[in-house]
Amino acid sequence: MRAISDPNELKILTSLKQKRGYNPQNKDKIVKLQLSGYKGLYAELRGENLRFFLRYTKANGKKTDRVYKGLSLSQITSSALPYDRELIAKGLDPIEEQKKARQQAAKLAEDNKKQKVTFRQVYLQWKLEEVKKTLNKNNKTTPTGKQRIHNKNSDLGRIENHILSALADKPIYSINSYHLAEIFKPLCSNFPPTAKKCKTQLINLFGWYENYTKGEFKSPITYSFTKKFSQFLKEAQKPSQNYNAPDYRSLPIIFSLLTSEQYKRSTAAKVASFCILTACRSEAVRNLKWESIHLNDDCTGYFIIPIDDNKVKGAPKELRTVYFGSLVGAYLESIKEELIGTAFSHKYVFPNRYRKDWTTNPVPLGENAISSFMRKSFHVTELKKGHLWKDADDEKDGLIQTHATSRACFQTWALEQKDPITGLPRYSKELTEACLLHAKDDKYKGAYDRSRVSEEELYRIKGDWEDFIFSYELACSKILPVLDNPIAMENLRDEEAEIEQLEKQGQSIQESEDLKSYRIYEQGLMALTKAQDDFKKYGGAELLRKLEEQKAKIKND
Template sequence: MRAISDPNELKILTSLKQKRGYNPQNKDKIVKLQISGYKGLYAELRGENLRFFLRYSKANGKKTDRVYKGLSLSQITSSALPYDRELIAKGLDPIEEQKKARQQAAKLAEDNKKQKITFEDVYLQWKGYTQKKTLSKYDVSTEESYKALRDMNRYFHVFEKHILPSLAKTPIYSITSYHLTEIFAPLYSEHYATANKCATPLGDIFSWYERETKGEFKTPITSSFAINLRDSRKEGIGKTKNFNAPDYRALPVIFGHLNSDRYENNTSALVTQFCILTACRGQAIRKLQWENVHLNDDYTGYFIIPKEDNKIKDAPKELRTVYFGSMVGALLTNLKDKQIALAPAIKYVFPNKYRKDWAENPKPLGENAINTFMRKTFHVNELKEGYFWKDADNEKDGLIHTHATSRACFQTWALEQKDPKTGLPRYSKELTEACLLHAKADQYKGAYDRSRVSEEELYRIKGDWEEYIFSYELACSKILPVLDNPIAMGNLRDEESEIEQLEKQGQSIQESEDLKSYRIYERGLVALMKARDDFKKYNGDQILKQLEQQKAKKSLSNVNY
């Protein structure tokens, strides 16, 4: 019961009690009293509770009561009653208006509450949910759990670097499609691949929160978002760069440098060499296990990439089988013999020997090790030697990547090879695509084109590719001893001159093995000279100086830290 201190209310309460009588049997009797001077205003006593209400007619003529809960008589007569009479005069219902006011107040409170829920709050909740869901699939102590956590952290890192800073403190309910367009449009136009990586988790976050709020929150990623980004996407696709790859004609020389004594015991160099020799993706080579390698009697063979290590996880076996020639087979055999001598139970073909316990607890070599090796080799060591191995189509960047150096060079080489007798392509497009483990992506082509390449063709092209990659090294081993022999060199030049004359007359003649090696050696020298010319042309000395300065700054910052 509300405490009563107003003298007027005490008088009214006394009058109501007298009206009800003091007989104990009347204690629950409801009595009313009209307040004089205020038309339609009544006081009512229910048990011990005193309340006031206004009796009035609605617009339809029906009478009703507007109860003033928790208000004193002075509050009612000074503010509530005049306001209600004003509403009634306008044909409005005070009760309905009170309900509307409560609803508006509740909505305002809810909006204020929503304004306090930032995108960062939701992101952290979603991140925790995603981590828990992912790790629940694995035993925490297993390697699979470690890989899943590592990949997941990379997934989060890209998003937290490029998108989260722009949305972190923004209330999630106030984010609109237009707001997201302003963030993603410049990212798509400049860094298309990164924008795609960020768009996926953003959609996941909004969808997850929509489910969490049972539809109260609506995702701002609508069709208009995609439409607004259409031009930015086109611009970004136009700027998308492929991984840098050298001219495939220089690859035998480059491979010779990779296969030099300097990198004899370097596992990263070995992985890079095998990526080139097999035209295979780096992950498949880094994680290659001996149990998946199959050798034939002639040292040719194949290895099968496990589904978890393949780019396309659900790819069939034929799109996970990599064939190789006898040169790779001989290298693998030699490598296995060396490993058995050091660690008989070794699991991986290219274990991470940078770990102290690599023999007892073998792990595959990490991707960063390969990237670091390529940077050190082709952006430092080769520059110091005066060679600038740049992309075949990009004059600005000299850093070549393992992926393109192996796969792009292989495909370009294969498609440009001609049969010396017919002049027709030596290898079909389908054969090169099969070597790169590419499926027929077009659904109609896949439906109607049932052609298959044979193992014999696969072994042939891979054998020819390996022979081409080793050609400069083999040519050097044959020709270098001859260079100091004037008679032998004279004979080679005479033979070369004779063949050139016959070729001009439209005739062909089989060149000797020595002349073939000499021509390969000369092509290698041309590639080396071009790399030296490019070093001067593109200011290789300045690039090297900048790299050394960057390395010095990084070392200094690490020391200070």
């Protein structure tokens, strides 16, 4: 009950009690009293409670009461009553207007509350839930569990690097598709894969908060934003470009660099070497397991790429079988002996030795390690030596990459080999395609072309390819001792001159093994000379300077 101290109210209360009478049986009787001087204003006594109300006629002709709860008579007569009469004069209902005012006040309070909920607060709450869920679902002591936890941390890191900084203190309810478009347009242009992953994580975040608020919050990732996002990606698409590959004739000396003493302990160098020897994709080589390798008695063999590691998922066995010759078999045996000498408890041929626990918890080498090795070795170290190993096409800019150096060079070499007697191609197109694990995708070609290549043909071409790749190393081992012998060198030059003269006359003669080695050795030196000439021709010094500046900038950042 509101305390009454106003004399006028006390007088009205006394009058109402007198009107009700003092009989105890009348204590719950409701009595009313119209206040003189205030048209339509009544006082009412219910039990011991005194209240005031205004009786008026609404616009539809119906009479109703507007009760003034919790207001004193002076407050009613000075402000509430004049305001209500003004509304009634305008044809408005004071009760309805009061409801509207309450709703507006509640909405304003809710809006103020929403303005205080920032994207950062929601993100941190969602991040906590995601991390907890990931840790509960995955065992961090297993490779699979570790990888999933690492992937989740990477996803969160992308959001923090590319999204959080832009939306951190912005109220989450005020974020719309236009704000997201401003963030994603440059991100799609510069880093399309990162943009896709960030969008996926934002969908999860906004969806989680929408459920958390029981639908009160609506995700700003709308259909219109999705269309804009697709447009951004389309605009960012660049014409497809093939990976850069050197002239295949320089591969023997490039291979000798990869297998030199300088890179003897580098697993990345071994992966790059093995990719070249097998003309295989780096993912299949990095994940290669000893259990997948089958060796024959003559050291030839094959390995089968698991479905998960193959580029084409679900490819049949013949499109996942990589054959190799005896030189690769011997190469694998040397790798196995080296691993046995350290720790052979793991299953991968090329384990990630950069990890401290690689002997007890082996994982395959990552793709970034291969790219980093190529940048460091052929894009920096070789540039410092004055060698620029670039694409075989003079018009094409860019330094060589592992993928094309292995696969494009193999196919070009195979297609250019001629039979010395007939002059016809030594290997068929189908055979080279089979070595590269390419299927006959064309539906007409696949329907009409029933040709198959034999294992014998596959072993032959792979053996020839390995002989070519190892040719410079083998030639050096044979010819280097001869180079210091003036008499032997004079005999070699005489033999070479004689053969050249006979070839001009249309005759042929068998080369001695020493002359073959000498010619291969000279071809390697020519490849080195060309790399030195390209360094000057294509601005190797300037390219090296830019690479060093980029490296310094990344380090400072």
